[in-house]
Amino acid sequence: MIWASWSDFWAMGGYGQYVWGSYAVVALGLMLEVRSAVQRQRRAIALIHDQQEDSDL
Amino acid sequence: MSFKNFRWFHWAAPQTFYPVAGRLWRPFAVLAVVLAAVALYMGFFVAPTDFQQGEGYRIIFVHVPASWMSMVIYLAMAFWAFLGFTFNTRLSGMMTQALAPTGALFTFLSLWTGALWGKPMWGAWWVWDARLTSELILFFLYMGYIALTSAIEDPRRADKAGGLLALVGAVNVPIIYFSVKWWNTLHQGASVSVTKGSSMAQTMLWAMLLMALAFWAYTIAIALYRVRSIILERERHTGWAQEVTT
Numbered sequence: 555m556i557w558a559s560w561s562d563f564w565a566m567g568g569y570g571q572y573v574w575g576s577y578a579v580v581a582l583g584l585m586l587e588v589r590s591a592v593q594r595q596r597r598a599i600a601l602i603h604d605q606q607e608d609s610d611l
Numbered sequence: 612m613s614f615k616n617f618r619w620f621h622w623a624a625p626q627t628f629y630p631v632a633g634r635l636w637r638p639f640a641v642l643a644v645v646l647a648a649v650a651l652y653m654g655f656f657v658a659p660t661d662f663q664q665g666e667g668y669r670i671i672f673v674h675v676p677a678s679w680m681s682m683v684i685y686l687a688m689a690f691w692a693f694l695g696f697t698f699n700t701r702l703s704g705m706m707t708q709a710l711a712p713t714g715a716l717f718t719f720l721s722l723w724t725g726a727l728w729g730k731p732m733w734g735a736w737w738v739w740d741a742r743l744t745s746e747l748i749l750f751f752l753y754m755g756y757i758a759l760t761s762a763i764e765d766p767r768r769a770d771k772a773g774g775l776l777a778l779v780g781a782v783n784v785p786i787i788y789f790s791v792k793w794w795n796t797l798h799q800g801a802s803v804s805v806t807k808g809s810s811m812a813q814t815m816l817w818a819m820l821l822m823a824l825a826f827w828a829y830t831i832a833i834a835l836y837r838v839r840s841i842i843l844e845r846e847r848h849t850g851w852a853q854e855v856t857t
Contacts, residue, residue: 556660599856
C-alpha cells in the first residue's frame with residue numbers, strides 16, 4: 555500500500571494542492587460541458603415545440 | 612457488407628444519423644465512466660511514487676491524456692472538414708462543430724494542469740517555450756473556430772469558413788507534437804516514467820493509457836450527443852425533426 559493513512563493520501567507528499575487542483579479542474583470542466591450539452595439539447599427540442607404551437611394557432 | 616456497398620451517403624444524411632447517434636452515445640458514456648474509474652484507481656492506488664517527482668507526478672494521468680485529446684480532436688475536425696469539402700455532405704460540418712467545444716476544453720485542461728505541474732517542478736506556472744506556446748495557439752485556434760462559426764448565420768457558409776480554419780490550423784498539431792524535439796524546450800520529451808524500465812513504470816503507463824481511452828470514449832459520446840442538438844437546430848423546420856421530438 556502506497557498510503558499510510560487518508561491524510562497521507564490527501565497530502566500527496568506535499569503536492570496536494572497541485573495534484574487535487576488538477577483533478578478538480580478536470581472534473582469541473584467535464585461536468586460543465588455535460589451540463590451545457592444537455593441544456594442545448596433541451597433548448598433545441600423546446601424550440602421545435604414552440605414553433606409547432608405557433609403553427610397550430 | 613463490403614466497404615464499397617456500404618451506403619455512406621445514406622448514413623451521412625442528418626435524418627438517418629440522428630437516431631444512430633442517439634443509440635451510440637450511451638455505451639460510449641458508460642465506457643468512459645468505467646475506464647476513468649479504473650484509471651483513477653490505478654493512478655492513485657497501484658502506480659507507485661515517482662523516484663524524482665514524488666507524488667507530484669500523478670498529474671500526468673490527466674495532463675498527458677488531455678493534451679493528446681486536444682491534438683487528436685483538432686485532427687478529427689480537420690478530417691471532417693476535409694470530407695465536407697470533398698463530398699459536400701452536410702453532416703461533416705455538423706461533426707466538426709460538435710467536436711470543437713470538447714477540443715477547446717481539453718486544450719484548456721492541458722494548459723491548466725500543465726501550469727499546476729510546472730509550478731512545483733520548474734518553479735513557474737508558465738514559460739514561453741515551444742511546447743507551451745504552440746499548445747496555447749491551439750487553444751486560440753479552437754476559440755477562433757467557435758467564434759467564426761457562431762458569427763456566420765448561414766450554417767452552410769459557417770461550415771465552409773470554419774472548415775477552412777480547421778484544415779489550415781491543423782498544421783499546428785505536428786508543430787506541437789514535435790516541438791520538444793525541434794527546439795530546446797523546458798518541457799520534457801516523451802513520458803516521464805516509461806523509460807525507467809521497471810515494473811513500476813508499467814503500472815504508471817497503464818493508468819495513463821486507460822485515462823486516455825476514457826477521454827476518447829468521453830469525446831465520442833459527447834460529440835455524438837451534441838451533433839444531435841446541432842441536427843435539430845438546423846432541421847427544426849422539417850417534418851421528421853418535428854416528429855422525432857414529440
